[in-house]
Amino acid sequence: MPAPMLSPKIPHVVILGGGFGGLAAARALGKRSTRGRVRVTLIDRQNHHLFQPLLYQVATAALSAPDIASPIRKLLRKNANTTVLMADVTRIDPKARVVVLRGEEEKEQELAFDHLIVATGMQNAYFGNDAWEANAPGLKTLDEALEIRSRILRAFEGAERTRDDAERDKLLTFVVVGGGATGVELAGALAEIAGKTLARDFRNFDPKESRVVLLEGGPRLLPAFDPKLSEKALLSLRGLGVDVRLNTRVTNVDANGVQIGDEFIPARTTLWAAGLKASGLTAQLGAPLDRAGRVKVNADLTLPDNDRISVLGDLIALEQDGKPLPGVAQTAIQSGELAAANIVASIDGKPRKNFHYSDRGSMATIGRASAIAEVKGLRISGFIAWMMWLFIHVLFLVDFRNRLAVLFEWAWAYLTWQRSSRVILALNENRKS
């Protein structure tokens, strides 16, 4: 049975985006104590909340797509005051307090709000080189992860098929651009696939001949971490056979490889983990933005000239202790909870609170049984950091069923060196309509 519709007189909060931030805000507004006092509509382009920290594992065939994705409406099914809509938001009118949305093949719909929470996150940025995108996909959505998985597996298939040695070398070269957490994790997983997972599966070449190149523009990997951990990560990756190049800027990417200054690296597969920009919707808020499109909000996360609109997570351009906020799940979750509390405070005529990010630590994995972590000034690396990483990620997987499924996949992978999702999907190619 549908929930009884709440009276239209109750303030309507519209949340754009069902990531960590939007979901945290919706959960806070759906609590028993506030449930009867606000109506909530959450809008997302996808039907699922995505556990982004494990997205690289879908891209590298360790997990299946449903392992890290749960339907948003299932996660919020108990919130009787909340409606979930899968739709594109095409326009925001901050003054008129209206968002315009469109589903597939449908007319546009207007939706009026009393309060708006913008939590649409980041997308891949190519810094003026959008033509590179076709040959160097990034990793922000499940569809991109499946596209990357397909490219990696197809490259090995092509290497088995070809009778041309130069072509085989090109197919067996994987370039990852960007030495942040995503780039490090992708490079580590690729080295493991080539060295172990596929070791006995081919007849015309040895997968160990394949080459993983990680390119970082700055002087060290994982610049958000302590330099000593950057050094550990560098040594771990080199130990896995990854060709890591620091202070290296890409000057061109095409279907045949990557140009870095005078050197050309022939490669069929290039993956992009070098930059992000804010989702395009921020430009419609009428607020000042930084270079990456993030919104320069007040300390309480509302817009400078419009306290009915709040911005969450990666989209916040705020500094704390002289540093920008880290683009991690905790920033999104904590800002989502604060924005929700502030909206309730506004409705009650009480003062809003300012955002203060509480650092719970950060971590990254480097291949099998190896990770780095930084928690409250403590630096941890190796197997213990990897166990921590494992524990925390399973714990935070939002959906109970997914926790068990992922644990099962990981235990299996650890025991067998296998990856269970080596399936090439190609909806786009076989589609007739």
Next chain:
Amino acid sequence: MPAPMLSPKIPHVVILGGGFGGLAAARALGKRSTRGRVRVTLIDRQNHHLFQPLLYQVATAALSAPDIASPIRKLLRKNANTTVLMADVTRIDPKARVVVLRGEEEKEQELAFDHLIVATGMQNAYFGNDAWEANAPGLKTLDEALEIRSRILRAFEGAERTRDDAERDKLLTFVVVGGGATGVELAGALAEIAGKTLARDFRNFDPKESRVVLLEGGPRLLPAFDPKLSEKALLSLRGLGVDVRLNTRVTNVDANGVQIGDEFIPARTTLWAAGLKASGLTAQLGAPLDRAGRVKVNADLTLPDNDRISVLGDLIALEQDGKPLPGVAQTAIQSGELAAANIVASIDGKPRKNFHYSDRGSMATIGRASAIAEVKGLRISGFIAWMMWLFIHVLFLVDFRNRLAVLFEWAWAYLTWQRSSRVILALNENRKS
């Protein structure tokens, strides 16, 4: 390390297709006793062997794609005499004993064979109405299953979004065309999704309002089974709320619904389970075909005028005891094993054996905890048949890891009524290249 290349003087067997038939043939030819005496190349368009009997569970969001798919080269990794290639076969020259294949973006390659096994299976057939395909996808590949899953989930999303009652009714009507095993299983799963899985997830409608219509052209469901079991299936489906119409022929399908004679059923989602035809390659064999494109082979499965080419599984046009062979996994497996043995016999100058299909029984599920089965003249239905179905399907899942994963998903689904793979994937739409 790649396996040592076998001498090119050793007879080369090329197998087209890595389904049940092709895989059984490859396994037989890779046995210790024959391994050193033949070289084998197996070619498939996909990188994975697909456990087709469970494909409808991927389409209805109960299983994820990797649960029922294993990389063919992983399944055959221990067969040192076997090379697996992912490629399209564009041409067969039966006289010159050459197949022509093409990978992506590559030139065509010729591959000479001494013996050829054609095991490329069936594809959806629309009987002269190919325009229907865009609005009524069939269920033969993993990509098609994900496309169907996406359409089903998008229809419910659209129903939550729309403000138009007629449009909502259209979105909540699911028409399945064809009352064979696939149609019955799809209709049963759809009824369960609407009645239970999604029961509390929407605010603007009750999923129980949705309507599942199953159209069958003949006088009964599951015509391959005993009439008493057809009757049981009919009662079970009607008990689940499915609107089953027998003796009903579709006269048109478009994006708005299905025409059956004078009646039009408005529906956004139509699924096609009404017919199959042989893969197009059979036309190149120079052998007589039946109406569905199956090959009229000799009793030993070779072509009438070419004993170097054998045909397997669904592609065989042979009668046994006055009935056509059933299009099930057992037909494919048994014919694959026989074709492999006959090739070894030919090489040894021994006589080939004729194919005799040994019926191991057949079964179909009808929603939760209900199935029908027919084994050696015994007819079973209800919960016991469902337990048998469960046991046999898990047992036959080719890959050990997948067995555990599927058991886990099923146990979870049985306890919670949930479906773990409610994820809309849309590679084609987000793809930039």
